[in-house]
Amino acid sequence: MKLTILGGGGFRVPLVYGALLGDHAEGRVSRVTLYDTDADRLTAVARVLGEQARGVSDAPEVVATGDLDEALRGADFVFSAIRVGGLEGRAADERVALGLGVLGQETVGAGGIAYGLRTVPVAVALARRIARIAPDAWVINFTNPAGLVTEAMSRHLGDRVIGICDSPVGLGRRIARVLGADPARARIDYAGLNHLGWVRALHVDGRDELPRLLADPALLGSFEEGRLFGADWLRSLGAIPNEYLHYYYFNREAVRAYQEAERTRGAFLRDQQEGFYARMRDPAAPALATWDRTRAEREATYMAESRDAAGAGEREESDLESGGYEQVALALMRAVARDERASLILNVRNRGTLSVLDAEAVVEVPCLVDADGARPVAVDPLPYHAVGLVTAVKAVERAVLEAAESGSRSAAVRAFALHPLVDSVTVARRLVEGYLDVHPGLAYLDRP
Structure with missing residues (x-):
């Protein structure tokens, strides 16, 4: 079975490969194709995977390529973990939002909207390419904002795209x-x-x-x-x-903590990963040990600003264990490829599961998974406080999809203005202007 990883030079790819190394059953993934537009990152991650595979007799073969069609051809599963604009883009998302006094987090609020506006057009292009080159492949999406991107891809791939998250x-x-x-x-x-x-x-x-x-x-x-x-x-x-x-x-506390932090999360990860990939350019550097040290620091500092704002202290040892999204991805692939019935919390089309949303809206709910894919199971209705947030944020996602499809700047403004964590239409307009200044990839928003 062939797995293609889009964003194959990404820092977390060794987690996925590590999970695959533990699967020795019949029908397991036997070949992993890494695709990335950055050759240096591809080389670095391939080195880490090579060290992971030492001593594992049936380790999946690893192939690295910068040719998308080659990567997709013959794929049984496609794992999408791209980052449009890189970590510099994430740091800019945070910086622009915080400068206007609103949250700039990667998937929540202004930062998440900016990331979505950059990412959706690229994800849609990938979905169309997958539908043409590998129409029988199942797509597992981890690209953030995961629900929004999964919904964008589902318009071209239907139920063959499934979003995952480890939270x-x-x-x-x-x-x-x-x-x-x-x-x-x-x-x-x-x-x-x-x-x-x-x-x-x-x-x-x-x-x-x-x-x-x-x-x-x-x-x-x-x-x-x-x-x-x-x-x-x-x-x-x-x-x-x-x-x-x-x-x-706790929005006020979170924004204040971000503003007072020495570096935002995106800036920290940008600097940390630049250091990792720079060290990996040394052929003598121990690839796996270098990656392990970097990963441990990354996980220990996850959501540090929020924990500081809440006085929650350091993360517990149990919270640093592996077994996150890579295990969800592996369980999902096993269930589909081997027809092993599994119950997983996934991002899929609603199909009436949450009555307050339409059938095509992607939601995150428990699903039954087998060879036919993932089907959401019935859940109790959301309480009113949850209904308000869920419907408001889905309206934001739909405005992002409209802006990405039409190039409408007013739809982009509406996406920011409707978000519960953006408190002014004036601020929404300034956010759009600020993001257009720092992200050349948003130049497509050139219509009223």
Whole structure:
């Protein structure tokens, strides 16, 4: 089975390859093709993968190429993990937004909209190319903003594109362990959009254990989301939010923390990864050890500004474990390729699952997966507080898709202005002007 990774020079690709190395069953991935437009990054990541494969007799073959059609031809699965504009683009997204006093985070608020406006046209072009060159391939999208990009690609690939994210998986795992349950046996009631969802129940042997967690302040304070949101707020909600909802519930604190930080997250990652790839240009550098050290620092500083704003302290050792999106991707490929029925939280077309959204809207919900793909399962209706956020953010996503398709600058302004974390139409217009100044790739927004 052939897997093609778009963005194959990306820093997190060794996580995916590491998961593949642990799969020895019949029908496993036997060839990985890395595609990237940056030859130096491709070479660096291929070196890391080469060291990972040492001593593994059936390690998947690795091929690196800068030819997209060659990479796609014959692919059974295509993993999309591109970053349009690179980390310099992310740092610029943060800088422009913070200069106007609003959040610039990569997937939430102004920064997420700017990233989406840059990324959707490229993702759509890729989707069309995949449909032509590899029409039978299944596409697994991890490109952020994951829900928005998956919806854009689904307009050309239908249900053969499935979005993944490690946030719901990590959240469910942490809750299960706090409750003394086996995460593999727990069934999580989770619903919303990507980076905008809530755990409303966690069933173990048919019993919902979440009320026990919400009633115990000590248990709530023993895991990351409990410390991030606070026990009182979680009990008030009656649910455990995805960590990214901290940007909505504690927006002023988050913006202030970003403004006061020595560097934004994007600037930190840009500098860190530039250092990694520079070191990898030395043929004598130990590739895997260098990558491991860099990854450990990256994971330890994840959402550091939000944890500082909440007084949540350092990340726990259990929060630094692997088993995130790469394991979701592997489980998804196994279920489809081997017809092994699995239950996973994925980004798929709604099909009536959340009644407040139309059938084509991509949502993040539990799905049953087999050889026919992923099908969302029925979930309880969202509470009104969640309905408000979910419908508002979906309206923003639709405005981004309209702007990307038509080149309409007014649709781009509307996307910013409608977002719950942008508090003024005037600010929205200034955001569009600011992003046009720093991102040449947005020059397509040249219509009224």
